[in-house]
Amino acid sequence: MAQMNMIQALNSAMDVMLERDPNMLIFGEDVGYFGGVFRCTEGLQEKYGEQRVFDTPISEGGIVATAIGMGVNGLRPVVEIQFSDYIYPAFDQVVSELARLRYRSAGQYWAPVTIRTPCGGGIHGGQTHSQSPEAIFAHVSGIKTVMPSNPYDAKGLLISAIEDDDPVVFFEPKRLYNGPFDGDTDKVAGGWNRHEKGEVPTGYYTIPIGQAAIVQAGSALSILGYGTMVHVAVAAARRAGVDAEVIDVRSMMPLDIDTIAVSVKKTGRCVIVHEATRTCGYGAELSAQVQEECFWHLEAPIQRVCGWDTPYPHAQEWAYFPGQERVIAAMHEVLAVSG
Amino acid sequence: MATRLHIPAPPSRPGERPDYSNIQLPKAGELARPEPLIDAAEIRELPFSMIRVLDEGHQAIGPWNPGLDTGILKEGLRHMLLTRLFDDRMLKAQRQGLLTFYVKSTGEEAVSVAQCLALRPDDMLFPTYRQQALLITRGIKPVDMMCQCLSNSRDNLEGRQLPVLYSWKEVNFFSISGNVGTQFPQAVGWAMAASYKGENSIAASWVGEGSSAESDFHSALTFGSVYRAPVILNIVNNQWAISTSQNIAGGEQNPFAAKAIGYGIPGLRVDGNDFLAAYAATRWAAERARQGGGPTLIELYTYRAAAHSTSDDPSRYRPEDEWECWPLGDPIERLKGHLISMQAWSEAEHQELEKELAQHVIDSWQEALSYGTMSDGPQAPTAAMFEQVFKELPPHLIKQREQAGL
Numbered sequence: 001m002a003q004m005n006m007i008q009a010l011n012s013a014m015d016v017m018l019e020r021d022p023n024m025l026i027f028g029e030d031v032g033y034f035g036g037v038f039r040c041t042e043g044l045q046e047k048y049g050e051q052r053v054f055d056t057p058i059s060e061g062g063i064v065a066t067a068i069g070m071g072v073n074g075l076r077p078v079v080e081i082q083f084s085d086y087i088y089p090a091f092d093q094v095v096s097e098l099a100r101l102r103y104r105s106a107g108q109y110w111a112p113v114t115i116r117t118p119c120g121g122g123i124h125g126g127q128t129h130s131q132s133p134e135a136i137f138a139h140v141s142g143i144k145t146v147m148p149s150n151p152y153d154a155k156g157l158l159i160s161a162i163e164d165d166d167p168v169v170f171f172e173p174k175r176l177y178n179g180p181f182d183g184d185t186d187k188v189a190g191g192w193n194r195h196e197k198g199e200v201p202t203g204y205y206t207i208p209i210g211q212a213a214i215v216q217a218g219s220a221l222s223i224l225g226y227g228t229m230v231h232v233a234v235a236a237a238r239r240a241g242v243d244a245e246v247i248d249v250r251s252m253m254p255l256d257i258d259t260i261a262v263s264v265k266k267t268g269r270c271v272i273v274h275e276a277t278r279t280c281g282y283g284a285e286l287s288a289q290v291q292e293e294c295f296w297h298l299e300a301p302i303q304r305v306c307g308w309d310t311p312y313p314h315a316q317e318w319a320y321f322p323g324q325e326r327v328i329a330a331m332h333e334v335l336a337v338s339g
Numbered sequence: 340m341a342t343r344l345h346i347p348a349p350p351s352r353p354g355e356r357p358d359y360s361n362i363q364l365p366k367a368g369e370l371a372r373p374e375p376l377i378d379a380a381e382i383r384e385l386p387f388s389m390i391r392v393l394d395e396g397h398q399a400i401g402p403w404n405p406g407l408d409t410g411i412l413k414e415g416l417r418h419m420l421l422t423r424l425f426d427d428r429m430l431k432a433q434r435q436g437l438l439t440f441y442v443k444s445t446g447e448e449a450v451s452v453a454q455c456l457a458l459r460p461d462d463m464l465f466p467t468y469r470q471q472a473l474l475i476t477r478g479i480k481p482v483d484m485m486c487q488c489l490s491n492s493r494d495n496l497e498g499r500q501l502p503v504l505y506s507w508k509e510v511n512f513f514s515i516s517g518n519v520g521t522q523f524p525q526a527v528g529w530a531m532a533a534s535y536k537g538e539n540s541i542a543a544s545w546v547g548e549g550s551s552a553e554s555d556f557h558s559a560l561t562f563g564s565v566y567r568a569p570v571i572l573n574i575v576n577n578q579w580a581i582s583t584s585q586n587i588a589g590g591e592q593n594p595f596a597a598k599a600i601g602y603g604i605p606g607l608r609v610d611g612n613d614f615l616a617a618y619a620a621t622r623w624a625a626e627r628a629r630q631g632g633g634p635t636l637i638e639l640y641t642y643r644a645a646a647h648s649t650s651d652d653p654s655r656y657r658p659e660d661e662w663e664c665w666p667l668g669d670p671i672e673r674l675k676g677h678l679i680s681m682q683a684w685s686e687a688e689h690q691e692l693e694k695e696l697a698q699h700v701i702d703s704w705q706e707a708l709s710y711g712t713m714s715d716g717p718q719a720p721t722a723a724m725f726e727q728v729f730k731e732l733p734p735h736l737i738k739q740r741e742q743a744g745l
Contacts, residue, residue, distance in 0.1 A: 025535065051535060057565060061559030062524050067540070069528020072513070073463070075535065075700065081539065096518045105506040105514035107727045129656045142728050165730045210733065254733040 004200040005192045006177045009151035010040045010116070013158035014078060016204050018048045021076060024162060025052045028063055028080030028116075028234050037082055038177060039116060051092065060090035064115065068098055071111025078127040078162055084171060085118040085131045098167045099142030105294040114161045115169045118217060119147070120228050121307075122175035126314035131225070132276035132307070137169045138252040138285070139336055143253040144209055150180070150197030156207030164209065173227035181228055182235035185324035212256040214263070218245035221269035221334055224260060224286050226250060229273040236327035244271075244331065252282055261287070261293040268299035269334040273327055278306035300337035301329040341488030346716035347591045357664040364666060367394040367613075368401025376626040379605045386596030386705060391638060392615035395721040397676035403456075404626045405619040410733065411672065415456055415614055416684075419448035419671050420693060422472040424700045425537035426645070427482050429488055429502075432704070433649045437712055438488050442503045446644030446662060449614045449670035450575055452476050454639075456622035458543060465513045465526035465544035465576065468503050469643075488681060490718055493712030497719035497726075520546050520553035526702075527563045527634070530570035540594035541628045543621075548638075549580025549588045550597050560636065563574035564602040571624045575611065577643035577689040583654040604634050611639030612652040612670040615677070640667065721745055 004012060017024050025040040032055035037040030045053040060081055081087045094115070102110040121130035138145045144166055146152040154172070161168035173327040175181045179191040192198030200219055215230055220243040223233040226265075230248045237244035245263050248256070264270045270290050283304040290302055305322045305333050312322050350358040365388050373382050382541060392404050401408075403509025426443040430592040444451070449471035455464070466473055474484060488492035490503035506514035513529075517739060526544030546556060551574050563570050574595045578585050589595070595601050605627070609620045617639060624635035644662040646653050678684030692708075711717040722745040725736050732740075 059558050059561060062562045063555055064533060065521065065524030065558055066528030066562050069465075069525040069530070070532040072525070073529045073536075074534035075532045092518065093521060093524075094515060097521050100516075101514060103727050104496070104500055104504070104516070105500060105508070108508035109514050110730070144729075165668050208664075243521075254735060264517070272426075276354075283615050284736060 001199050002202050003193050003198055004151045005179065006148070006151045006154050006172070007038060007040050009200045010158055010172065011042060011044070011154040012200065012202065013155040014041065014044060015047070015164070017159060017162045018044065018052060023074060024076040024078065025070075026078045026080070027056050029056055029082045031055060033079050036080060037123065038174065038278045040116070049116045050318065053212060056241050060062065060086055061093055062091040064098060064113070065088040066247055067113045068093065068101065068111040071113050074107050076112050076116045076162065081115060081117040083127045083129050084117040084133050085115055087133065090217070092213040094137070094143065094169070095140050102166070103142060104142040108166060111167060112165045113167045114158070115167070116158070116173060117169065118174035119171040120173040120175055121312055121317060122181055122228060124314065124317060130312040132135065132171070133161060134171055134252055135276060135280065135282040135285070138282055142167070142238055145171070145255065146175060146209055146250060147227045148250060148256050149173065149176065149227055149253070151200050151247050152197040153207055153213070155250055155292065156205050157209065157250065160209050163206070167205065168209065173225065174230070175228050180231045182231035183234065183321065185318055192299050210251045210254040210256055211223070211305060212250055212259040213248045214259065215246040215248050216244070218243040219267060219332060220244055221261070221271060222247060222263040223327070225272045225273040226252070227275065229275060231326055232324055233273055236324040236331065238329055239324060241329045242331050242335070248292070255289070257289050259295060260290065264290050264294040265297040268297050269303045269332045271305060271334055272297070272302060273305045273322060274308050277309045278304060279309050281306050300334040303334050305330045341496070345585035347529045349586060349657065350656050351661070353656065353658055355428070356687045357656055358657045358663040359664065359666050362666060365389055365391065367391040367696065370401065370403060372402035374624070375623050376630055376632050376698070377664050379599070379603055380606055382566065383485055383600050386599060386608045386638065389608045389610055389612040390616045390620050390656060391613055392619060393673055394612045397680040399615050399675065401675060403616060403619040405615055405622060407615065407618065409681060411456060412614070412678055413684070415452050415581065415691065416671065416674050416678065417696070418452045418472060418476045420450070421481070421696045421699070422475050423671065424696050425441060425471065425475070425484070428700050428704055429485070430649065432488070432688040436500050437714070440502050440536065441488065441649045442468050442647070443645035444471055445574060447577055447611065447641045448637045449674070450611050450618050450641060450689070453571065453614045453617035454543065454621045457618045458625060459539040459540065461511065462543045462625070463511045463513065463526070463529050463540065465521070465529070465542060466515060467545045467547060468515050468517065468589050469575070470545060471503065471505070474505060474507060474510065479489045479507055479510060481700060482706045483731035485703055485707035486710055489711065490713040491707070492655065492717040492719065493710040503743055504698045519551035520555040521706065523555050524562060526572070527559050527568045527570050530563070530568035531566050533569060534566075539629060541620055543571040543573065545573040545575055547580055548574050548576040548590060549583065551595055551598070552588050560602040560604070560612065560634070564604050567631065568629070569628035571621065571628060572634055574638045575641060577641050579643045579647070581647045581651060581652045594638060596636055598617050599636035600715070604636060606630060608638045608640060611641030612667040612673060614670060614674045642667070664738035678740050
């Protein structure tokens with residue numbers, strides 16, 4: 001075990017897999033010699049050579065397209081899209097090609113590509129460095145979509161993603177790279193060294209894709225979230241003195257609805273939180289599935305706490321970010337309804 | 340002074356005489372053939388001319404003459420003829436309501452057949468949807484292709500794809516998307532992987548001149564050039580992208596092959612209806628790629644004689660007799676003329692071959708029908724609809740399959 005922040009944990013996952021699988025290679029913008037703008041691939045080119053870890057032109061479509069061709073030819077590419085806000089030039093290659101190849105060729109061809117991409121706000125990145133487009137990808141049949149909330153999960157999930165023979169879009173909540181963030185901007189930011197999930201095995205281990213995690217057990221209500229919002233939810237519940245069960249969804253596709261349903265059936269109340277915009281956000285899917293599975297157990301309408309349906313603003317970042325106050329208000333809302 | 344928005348026009352419209360005065364054709368045999376590993380900077384004039392081997396009298400002349408023996412020429416003729424007859428039968432089947440859709444390749448058969456024969460069987464093909472001749476050349480039986488078009492019980496894609504969006508891994512033929520141009524940079528990735536693994540096979544991909552306007556085209560040429568990928572990138576310039584002429588895709592300003600110059604790779608412009616020229620250019624590019632020289636961009640200059648697809652009516656946007664007036668002729672007639680001029684072939688033999696292949700198509704069609712049709716079945720099992728979205732069926736799809744009653 002070692003103390004790792006999320007960057008180090010992701011780096012360690014790629015290190016482990018480069019060591020284990022000679023057909024795995026990494027490429028993307030600035031990921032080679034420089035080690036990535038967030039340093040996630042630091043030292044990997046030096047260790048494994050530039051044939052296996054290399055820089056690409058600024059062409060997200062080209063990055064994903066060439067990864068598909070490589071995957072078809074027996075390699076296992078892990079590509080980085082520098083910000084998920086930049087992923088849209090690759091959208092056609094992801095949606096029409098990567099996601100559909102196995103299906104449309106009746107299993108003749110597939111491409112085991114992992115797309116790593118930092119997402120989420122809280123870093124004063126404005127509308128082009130803060131988006132959370134996970135629902136857009138979870139909507140596409142044929143790709144898996146995951147987002148870890150801590151270093152331990154990040155490493156285990158990334159190794160699973162790399163080993164998966166299906167394509168995975170791996171979202172990295174960039175505000176969590178260096179430490180947990182609970183939405184309290186007045187607090188001095190702490191690192192992962194004071195968090196139990198900052199203890200990470202140095203070797204190989206996996207966390208299966210498609211399994212949610214119960215972050216804390218509780219009986220008053222269930223909060224469903226992922227990424228940065230997991231930490232916001234935990235802090236909000238503590239501050240409000242609510243005995244909330246907090247579930248880290250971790251995998252949007254496939255979704256572990258069973259773990260969620262058990263929790264909501266137990267508590268009868270549900271708050272869904274995410275940073276992404278509200279309308280047609282992933283919370284809409286969660287809400288729909290919860291009512292399908294748990295309707296007769298629900299004591300109150302499900303509440304969603306999300307980013308507003310606006311582009312991610314720059315100066316107004318904290319008015320946009322669904323922070324603790326809004327989560328607390330939503331908890332009070334669902335608790336106010338008597339069952 | 341105000342500017343005026345320029346909307347490029349085609350050479351002629353319905354009711355007008357076909358006008359090809361804009362096409363400047365060099366004489367066959369005129370162009371020099373550089374060594375395949377030449378510095379691309381030294382051959383920047385090549386894309387502005389045109390590689391042609393067959394002259395007006397059907398003689399093969401000049402340094403680009405690949406010097407093929409009559410065996411391979413006859414094989415090429417056979418594949419082209421079979422493709423044309425196959426296309427004619429499938430069009431009829433679509434008109435009879437047995438196929439939902441079809442795309443003919445009439446007039447462009449030399450592109451796929453000659454290029455395929457110039458490659459090795461282990462070279463990977465990333466084609467467009469107008470390249471059924473690649474499959475025929477690589478030995479896929481017409482009956483098996485017909486079963487795909489019919490979406491019947493023998494459809495190797497289990498009913499998932501439109502007719503002609505084939506995929507045939509056993510002959511290194513990549514799955515056709517239907518979205519145009521996407522395969523171009525994928526072919527580059529495939530070729531990069533071949534280099535990474537230290538293998539000697541190369542990739543070849545094709546787009547139409549229309550889809551050369553897609554950003555994927557730029558990605559492909561950029562990545563191909565940057566990483567010196569062993570790949571041949573082909574533009575089939577058949578003059579028409581559904582209803583828009585090559586001028587709308589940028590053909591008015593420069594030949595499409597000249598785009599290679601900006602990427603520092605060779606660009607070859609080839610008479611695409613000249614079997615020998617298409618073969619020779621491909622062999623040159625393959626030799627260059629295999630020796631580490633990186634990609635070549637080849638523009639194959641041809642004409643789409645048929646409609647874009649069975650959903651299209653070209654009489655609404657171009658003169659009906661444009662194809663008859665096409666200055667580069669019919670690729671089948673030209674290869675046939677060449678073989679006859681070599682005294683290796685005769686009209687009688689040609690008629691005999693045509694008869695044999697026509698019967699082959701009829702027999703194949705009868706056999707294909709015996710495996711079912713999309714309207715009357717049998718087809719692939721309906722439950723196959725849920726398979727292979729992922730490698731293993733995830734819980735939500737198991738549930739949905741149950742909901743579908745399957």
